[in-house]
Amino acid sequence: MxxxxxxxxxxxxxxxxxxxxxxxxxxxxxxxxxxxxxxxxxxxxxxxxxxxxxxxxxxxxxxxxxxxxxxxxxxxxxxxxxxxxxxxxxxxxxxxxxxxxxxxxxxxxxxxxxxxxxxxxxxxxxxxxxxxxxxxxxxxxxxxxxxxxxxxxxxxxxxxxxxxxxxxxxxxxxxxxxxxxxxxxxxxxxxxxxxxxxxxxLKNGPVALDACKSLVARAIDNQPDADLIRYTAELIAELRTGPEGQEGLQAFLDKRKPNWIQDSSR
Missing domain, CATH: 3.90.226.10 (2-enoyl-CoA Hydratase; Chain A, domain 1)
Structure with a gap:
């Protein structure tokens, strides 16, 4: 700058x-x-x-x-x-x-x-x-x-x-x-x-972190009514089926680090 x-x-x-x-x-x-x-x-x-x-x-x-x-x-x-x-x-x-x-x-x-x-x-x-x-x-x-x-x-x-x-x-x-x-x-x-x-x-998925921030912003101003429940259901479904969620789950099952964690030795 x-x-x-x-x-x-x-x-x-x-x-x-x-x-x-x-x-x-x-x-x-x-x-x-x-x-x-x-x-x-x-x-x-x-x-x-x-x-x-x-x-x-x-x-x-x-x-x-x-x-x-x-x-x-x-x-x-x-x-x-x-x-x-x-x-x-x-x-x-x-x-x-x-x-x-x-x-x-x-x-x-x-x-x-x-x-x-x-x-x-x-x-x-x-x-x-x-x-x-x-x-x-x-x-x-x-x-x-x-x-x-x-x-x-x-x-x-x-x-x-x-x-x-x-x-x-x-x-x-x-x-x-x-x-x-x-x-x-x-x-x-x-x-x-x-x-x-x-x-x-840095150990957490970037897309997931963005979703967490959006979830807090949405939840803080709303009671858990039908619209908010629907929003949370759609959010977790999107994350579970998205590439980052798929990678995170597979990495857990494979007992390895997910691909968003960089090598700290660099």
Whole structure:
């Protein structure tokens, strides 16, 4: 990518690491960063080489939220221009949330404001024990509008009410209790924990993982009525009869690795 505010690199296993690369600004967001993230995520999703996406921040912090100069600029925009800008942030969250590839957020240091939207839109979130989280928008007379649906889905309405309103900082151990992150580990073992999860994901069928994500998205908004039951029946039938399901079953019966697991000795 030519925009160095966001870096994207894919290794031989198909692990794409998308890195917020503004360490001198605590990886704060601006319009260029949002556009670069959308492009990087879209390219990863469309690229056949990508199996897993890890979203991370360079330096001491995952992301401090919105860049101060960017916030000043939005205050001078018209209402219509502000709507367009907010829709770009919403587009970023939706792109990440609906990515067909598994996503892991690797979090250290500050994760404020819009950064929580990114974390909640990822499938898996792993934090260092020095991480701290904050929905700080109300301090500025604002609300976490574009990221709100993703944060409420993760925290639930009761906890979202508290942290939207109080803007208090959430330490890593509390974020784990709230379900904001899946694991908390030491700073020195953060990469090891992320790598362990990447390895687990790479052992699973890519088509199956996409189907699992679609299943969760469908099930979370619907009661198990006749339509949902029919959807789940058709989904498993499609997977069982598809080439990946056939390969997975045959590999199990043959006591060998399925063809989507690469040789780790490379």
């Amino acid at each position: 030519t925009d160095q505010t966001v870096l994207s690199n894919t290794d031989h296993r198909g692990v794409t690491r998308i890195t917020l690369n503004r360490a001198d600004k605590s990886n704060a967001f601006n319009a260029d960063v949002m556009t670069a993230l959308i492009n990087a995520l879209t390219n990863a999703d469309n690229g056949s080489a990508t199996r897993v996406v890890v979203l991370q921040g360079e330096g001491k912090h995952f992301s401090a939220g919105a860049d101060l100069n960017y916030m000043k600029a939005t205050a001078a925009l018209s209402r219509d221009e502000n709507i367009e800008d907010a829709e770009n942030l919403a587009r970023l969250m939706q792109t990440l949330d609906q990515l067909s590839k598994p996503t892991i957020a690797r979090i250290q240091g500050a994760a404020f404001g819009g950064a929580l939207g990114l974390i909640c839109a990822c499938d898996i979130a792993v934090a260092a024990d020095n991480a701290r989280f904050c929905l700080s928008e109300a301090r500025l007379g604002l609300a976490p509008a574009a990221i709100g649906p993703y944060v409420v889905r993760v925290l639930g309405a009761r906890q979202a009410r508290r942290y939207f309103l109080t803007t208090e900082e959430i330490p890593a151990h509390q974020a784990l209790t709230l379900g904001l992150v899946h694991e908390v580990t030491g700073v020195d073992t953060l990469d090891d924990t992320v790598d362990m999860l990447v390895d687990r994901l």
